[in-house]
Amino acid sequence: MPSLRCASWSVPFLLLSVPVLSQPVKGPSWEEQFRSLPDPALLREDMRHLSARPHHLGSPYDRENAEWILARFKEWGWDARMETFEVLFPTPKERVVELLEPRKFTAKLREPVVAVDSSSMQQDEQLPTYNAFSIDGDVTAPLVYVNFGVPDDYEQLDRMGISVKGAIVIARYGASWRGIKPKVAAEHGAVGCLIYSDPRGDGYFQGDTFPLGPWRTEDAVQRGSVVDMPTYSGDVLTPGIGATRGARRLPLSEVKVLTKIPVLPLSFGDARPLLEALGGPVAPEGWRGALPLTYHVGPGPAKVHLRVRSNWDMKTIYDVVGMLKGSTFPDQWIIRGNHHDAWVNGAEDPISGQICLLEEARAMGTLVKRGWSPRRTIVYCAWDGEEEGLFGSTEWAEAHADELQAKAALYINSDSNGRGFLGAGGSHSLEKFINSVARDIEDPETRLSVWKRSQLRQISTSALADRPRLRAAQDLPIGALGSGSDYTAFLDHLGIASLNLGYGGEGGGGEYHSIYDDFYWYTHFSDTAFVYGRVLAQTAGTAVIRFADAELLPYDFNNLSETVRKYAEEIKQLFKKERDEIVEQNAQIQEGVFQAIADPREKFVPPSMEGVPPYLNFAPLDNAVDTLSHSATRYQKAAAKYLESRQPVPVRVNQELLQSERMLLSQEGLPQRPWFKHLIYAPGFYTGYGVKTIPAVREALEQWQWKDCETQIQRVAAGLERLAGHIQTIASELEQSPKQ
């Protein structure tokens, strides 16, 4: 619609972060009109509806919700459709945890009804407490407490002379994604794994418990997937391809991402008798939780019997996909997603985010009726099967990989939402852009912009030395993304610039993945007035509209190159730290420190001498960062000048621009996990959700695998040089036309 395009020029181009907008003929801009539309009353009603019954993948209400969402999209004028995939989803058949020695105890494995909370009574439809993708197993063994069950904890156990070989480990939730715990336990020879919610992190230690307060009660359990997601996400039978009906599937026996040992989650009510029965040394101070007992490590005398069997069935994924076709650049896509499936009723996770996505879609439908037509294509997605391993988003991304790599300019994700501060993470080429959006969104509690509120919090919580920089900051730094929600396939597998948005940091809660994450809980303890629902819809929707209507796609590569420079510095520091640590530890072994300071009444095994690594060549990385930095500066200058000319940007230029993030992919992927292709961002192999930036190099250093480090450094450098070359080309195109 050219009339709109002409109108857009009335907006002055001072900064790339204030991009060209298509504007209505008169009155408030489309963006402004959009922001007035999301309605807390509707958000509340949508949450009531979508969380009314348990709606996990494969459940009747999961499909009903998808169909309801589809109907809404259509009603709002979107071109919407259901896309289905067939995935493997094990559900509980048998679950037993028993203490056999030194006394008998059988775990309840059951969350009781809470009288004031009606949906806690829907017990027939609730998925029992379990960890999906645990293998079947039946083991009886001595118990060992392994703290969070991350690699450092096993290092400590080694020092205490304690092995988990042949043992069942009990780990508390926290410090890593849950799927890491059985993975590391199995690597150390354990035969079973229990994961419990300690009240220290998730219960009365934090605050009043449900229904008096928002925190986890004695019998509430955190369900969750334990599939090895850092290896690949999505359906376990179809890595890298869409799990369509006819897709070629791995036999289950060849699937490498199931756990190696049986796993079950426990409430702290069920965990307490097990922990009380442990002997052996007292757990190190940092390992102790908030149960009223002395935490011991074991092994034994506690002996535990663990049995897990699942129904290994195929289920259907219902992804809802709605589109508003772009008027000017229909082959440039802005994608927005949030999952709709939950472990049980999931009012917070994920409905608090899904209702925002729906309000954005409704509001954009309204804008279209008022005459708006987005210049680029907008794609809104309600994903199914996120909880099991990002199934809905990953299968869709894999099934449409070629089209997405050709067309996608941006993926914006959200998931759970609450009160407080804007949390924004993502590609650093989008850092300046999302800062510009945040400046235009008003915080409902303080009436400041959400940007200002975040800046003031960062000033308050940062080190004194960092504050002048923050006070003068044009842009607040955004975090890098690891995994744990639906951006993963877009960013890490396909190289699509992505953002993850949500509000939080006020209030708290321990309802996560329990039957108590429901409408009662959310409307008593979280964003009870749905004003942060409105503000998330305003934030994400503004970002979508601004990106969709921009004359030139508003990436900024200076922010990216400065961030990568920081990562490169961290990597060099990390190497120095690890190397120094080895040198120091060897010195201490030789001077007898460990024997000298050990208490002879406590078993202690000193570490062994380690080979000191040679110094590594980080120069290719530094050089590549420099090249990228120069290219970025040249590009931003060329872009600003071009926009000043008020000539339309050629389609080709935007088309090339949206490919930029793809330059950072490596076709080989990361070592031992080729599905993850992004050279700058990945979930940690031993953190699960937590990001590792420049992962191939960083993880090699952390794991003291020096051999391939330089190869990986060169690979990352090549990716950065590729991106630098790509934006140099675009810059030179912009410099050459229009004639000046």
Added chain:
Amino acid sequence: MPSLRCASWSVPFLLLSVPVLSQPVKGPSWEEQFRSLPDPALLREDMRHLSARPHHLGSPYDRENAEWILARFKEWGWDARMETFEVLFPTPKERVVELLEPRKFTAKLREPVVAVDSSSMQQDEQLPTYNAFSIDGDVTAPLVYVNFGVPDDYEQLDRMGISVKGAIVIARYGASWRGIKPKVAAEHGAVGCLIYSDPRGDGYFQGDTFPLGPWRTEDAVQRGSVVDMPTYSGDVLTPGIGATRGARRLPLSEVKVLTKIPVLPLSFGDARPLLEALGGPVAPEGWRGALPLTYHVGPGPAKVHLRVRSNWDMKTIYDVVGMLKGSTFPDQWIIRGNHHDAWVNGAEDPISGQICLLEEARAMGTLVKRGWSPRRTIVYCAWDGEEEGLFGSTEWAEAHADELQAKAALYINSDSNGRGFLGAGGSHSLEKFINSVARDIEDPETRLSVWKRSQLRQISTSALADRPRLRAAQDLPIGALGSGSDYTAFLDHLGIASLNLGYGGEGGGGEYHSIYDDFYWYTHFSDTAFVYGRVLAQTAGTAVIRFADAELLPYDFNNLSETVRKYAEEIKQLFKKERDEIVEQNAQIQEGVFQAIADPREKFVPPSMEGVPPYLNFAPLDNAVDTLSHSATRYQKAAAKYLESRQPVPVRVNQELLQSERMLLSQEGLPQRPWFKHLIYAPGFYTGYGVKTIPAVREALEQWQWKDCETQIQRVAAGLERLAGHIQTIASELEQSPKQ
């Protein structure tokens, strides 16, 4: 005895830290002979005897112990006598703690018998659980939880908009000496104070509880004095003078060091119902203990009734003082002390230290029988009434102040003792000396010297950057002394160079000041073989003998001046930090940080603007440190050269030397507490036991009292210049004679 003096020259003088020793005619040196004498079997028997019954100040067994100790000294050939003082010592008459609302609960205030532990059954003789020197009172008020009850905690309460005015506060033990808690509570308007032992710091969180393990049980209570010891120590009626029978006493109404509000200690069993009844905001994370409840701050709905009445009676202190007269320098005294009174049976506190002192005395008696005669006078003291406020040592020090200031060269203290590492604190003029002693003592667990073991631990626990220095260290740093044991009057009031010695750091325990601190507890959980008892006797006795027999008193002023230089740097950094903090806080108030980041569902009161202090003149301090440093270097050089000459050191020189520490006294004393006269060391006015170095300046800075800072800086500088001048004089005497 000149023959011995001549023999001593056979020891080469490489370092001042290896001083001249009087030596036996042949065979092992007296020091070596001494170290072979302390006997674990006798240590054990002495502990059994001295801890057999409760022996608090004023009890029959307290006096029996003193008489038994006196008899032993005489039996070993010491010139020993009993010295008595009359002091005020309140003991419990009435003790009530009741929860009145929202439900009824009456605290037990009673420690139950433990079947395996026979002395826990001596209930008739046990002093009930209470805090001595609480005023009498009967109050009913809402309860507020104040964490540790230190000034920072009230700062936090202010931010939460919570006042303790008219409330009873409940504080947990820890972070400060207990007497600070009611003092600060009263300053903030509280009307009563309860102090309880949280299992986080002192109970099942730390380890298995008694009698399964060493840690505090649900009903065990920490007794203790709450007199305002940082104002003055010793009998409350006779500050600054000996509490002899005819001494002039303050009327009780004029005593300023009693608490201002009634106080009682609680077990966590008694505290739990009170804490459970608290409403109001959830306590900040750092405030939460290990009870299985959500810690709330209040005030109310918990309403508490507290009643305390004491018998305000006079009791007799029985100090045992034994002497071995010096053969060469009889008017130069080496004093050694440990208290003998306890709160109940006190096997650890203080008998584990007292038995070492006794073994030293026995061994020295044996040496005398073998022909040894110390060159200086040795004074061994078993103090009474330490627990109430360092009564026995303070009254003796005050009663003999003139003689002590004329004669005392060194005071060596010990108190409780356990397994592990040498803990040495004291005057830094003694740092090099005690390092030399520690090099000659063998650790019983590792067979390393206790010096080496400490060094290796410091290497292991220090920051990487500090390790090269530690590895190359001639001397390990010793800590400065605050208060909490019997060195206080000697060091802080009289300016006698002092050391406090003890072993610890392995094992643990929660028996402190309860009925379970007894022979059963100690012989099951602490130094069960009494090998660390032997090693403490070896350490302290070696120090006494080496100092007593030294040709030139082995002070080292270089270590002192370097330590004071470090303190001066800390002071300047502290000023900068406090000033920056005010500037920053004002900036944050002006830019609206506090309102912006507060959660509107939680009450929050932002801080107010503060006046920014002017920059202060620290130059006098820096100049004085420099002067001291030059004098110290000159003195150490002159001393080394003199000793090389093998001429006897004139009596006058040693006599002057032993006055050095006195130069650091200020006759005015510290602001608002003139009894404390040392310019470099004092217990903190708001920490109680914890030391504040350069206290008049440091505390003024911490409390943002800028006005008198420069006066105090000048006063400290004058003290350092005084000491510098004093040792310059001595140096010049040594330089002039003997003729070289």
